Amino acid sequence: MIKKLVVSFIICFVGATIHGQDLNQTRNDSLVDGALQGETFDPIVISATRTKRQLSSLPLPTQLIDKQEITSINSMRLTDLLSEQTGLVTVSDFGGGQGIQMQGLDSQYTLILVNGLPLVGRSAGTLDLSRISVGNIRQVEIVKGASSSLYGNEALGGVINIITDTPKNGLHGTLNYRGGSNTTHDVSANLSLKNEKHGLQTFVNRFQSGGYDLIDTDQTQTVEPFDKTTANIDWSFQFNDKTSLQLTNRLYRQNQDYTASALLKGASTINEWNGMLKIDHELNPQWNTSLEWYTTRYLAQEYLNDASGALFYDNDFDQLFSRPELRTTFTPNQQTTLVSGIGLTFQRLERTDFLGTPEFYSPYAYVQYDRALNKDLNLIVGARFDQHNEYASQFSPKLALRYELSPKVSFKGSVGYGFKTPDFRQLYFDFTNATAGYTVLGYNAVATRLPELDASGELLSITVPLADFDTPLKPERSIAFNLGADFKPLRGLKIETNFFRNDIKNLIDTRVIAQKTNGQNVFSYYNVRRVFTYGSEVNFSYKITSEFKFSGGYQLLYAKDKAAVKAFDNGGVFARIDPSSPSFRLEPNDYIGLLNRSKHTANVKLFYHLKSYGLEANIRGTYRSAFGLFDTNGNTYLDRYDTMVSGFSIWDFAVNKTITKDFSLGCGIDNLLDYTDNNNLPNVPGQLMYGTLSINF
């Protein structure tokens, strides 16, 4: 392996150096790049306030990944990008979907937006972020802390907003290719056109891979071969200098082989469509309005055939989401911005193993007041009200403050509410496992299905009375506190710190509601758990010279269940080392916390940019300390006597060289040290070598 590594290093470096001697004509471009990266430039973000704000002026913990970083690390999918950010941990669900854990909260509590519009399709709770190609992403904005005051449902832990490219004047195009290990090919083409009236941005991407296998002895592959195709077209039309119209369309298709065993084989497909129509109108310099209608449909299908080719199993998941929204921005003076919106969310889900075809209606309204109280003090107050046809209404306020002590030191703090309504599965699931024989019923399906199971003689006893299901399942709610300080002690050095705490109540869990005659149980969902996460985050970025930039971050995290803390405090939890020893009582400090959380996560990145040669190189490392995926000693809690997954680090290396103004080459190695763990981290594919090619016109 070492040999392989050395060889690939040499190829990479030699290749880059040879090209480096060729030409110097990239200077002009580099100057432009340099200006964009320069210390004085303060990028604009939109997600934190739904207005354009300078990143450094925000009172909320916000991170930004810009185009420069996206291209210099040669990433392909959104997961590649996010996994290198401080405090974001990629976690995969049992279906293989890859989501992001933020501030210790599970991936289903982070809202994922594309240009401010939500993505759907969480068949097992996780929204698979590898669905998203980075080929047309201009920047990714990450807002941490509950943000339901602006975005409503799901924005419990935070919001990730993906901002795509917008056309520049004239005709422009790019063609990008990356090919590498595991017969992976990623091809993207961008074409944009803009004149005074029209703007057109088109994007096509195809990502295909032979997948990979981390254990050779079994009949299945760890990741089966797949292909993912994205097509995007945005068109905008400027009626006059006050009114414009925008139409966007995105299509996504994913195919993957599905092998359950030597005999059971099939395939899975995902078809997704997103469409949006928006009219922006400036009534006068103070009043701006947008009327937007967004619709998306997500259809996932999978099947398995047995050896004779007969259908053994199939499953459909068909979700429709539609939302009209009217937004108004009122700017009475330079110090004040008032943003407000009203809208209606409609959702429908058709799914195998579901009771009926449920529909959700949720009208909402929000308002946010953003004011510079004086030149050092910024205040944001906002609130949102969501009504729902299935749940109690939700009111989510937020308050944020930023105080600039000096140009070198500023403080920011925020407190906000977040909520997540129970999803369709938690309400309408009606599923019996064909091999083990247990049954899972959604909360609202219990009243219909449990008496039916009883009448057909399948139940031994009912442990939770039906009357307990009369009051509706409650949304999960959180309150989030963030307190941070930013320092710029030296020219080129920036340090950001943040302390966070999230308290969640009514977390939904499963429990046994009845026992079956086959010895198995009937499960359903209920509001029970209260969990909290707290910790701190530090990020730094230091421009050492004009060529070298060093950045990094660290997160300390504690994530615990309140009932578990109590159980340990009361001495009600025991452990046993092995069957030869008796069980003993655990102490309160033996409790570790929630599953799949690492106490320490960190990243370091060293970027090198030799502008005169158009040469860029970087090396990045991410570290994750030990975490527990299962309770391995049978007491249902994660404690210090459980077997943990060891901590690990992943190192990536990339180099890119601009050959001519419009042509560049690159290569790199992801996961240099070839770290894999088939049992615990099947989403880490091992070492990947690749080359890239990019053409602009």
Next chain:
Amino acid sequence: MNMLKKMTIASALIIGLSACSDDDNNVPNLDPVTSDQVTNLHAPQETDYTQNPPAASGDFVRFSFATGQTTTSDTEWDIALRGTTILVNGGTATGIAEEPSRNGNAGVYLVDDTFANVTEVNTAGFNQDSAAGLALATGSGNGWYTYDPSVMAILPTPGKVLVFRTHDGRYAKVEILSYYRDAPAVITEDIALNDLRYYTFNYVYQPNEAVTTF
């Protein structure tokens, strides 16, 4: 570890000593308490996966605390095991296939504590099997075990002590240690699939009628 260690504690001595100071003529004639380990008690179960839901079947293996052995007697048994299901010889039929008929007054309850700490019997705490359910609930986290999905293993929940009343009104406490053949320290997926349904447990049996301590 597989050795069947047998030791008898004469705790009657302690009771006897305290009794001595009261009245020499009235020394109770108590039998010694049995403290023992049962290894590899095999409790097989057949599962018919062609049916939906799958049906469990097979004879229950009966066990007597008085003898410390399995038994085929229809009356002299205290508990009966099949797979993870444990029945008591007390109460009424639950409706499970092939369950033995109950003719004793056995019962059970669970205590969260270390095995050594359970010294008193709560005589009001016993549950018996009935049509409404098993006295000892099945399912992960409900009764004596927790399911570990990482290796598909049944793990005896640490700190769960089973207190039984025998069919003839004596008491016993049990700590289940393993569900796998030869009680391996680490359960692999292979063991979980092939060596299951072999109980290893510690028990203490109080053979004296109406004595509620161990």
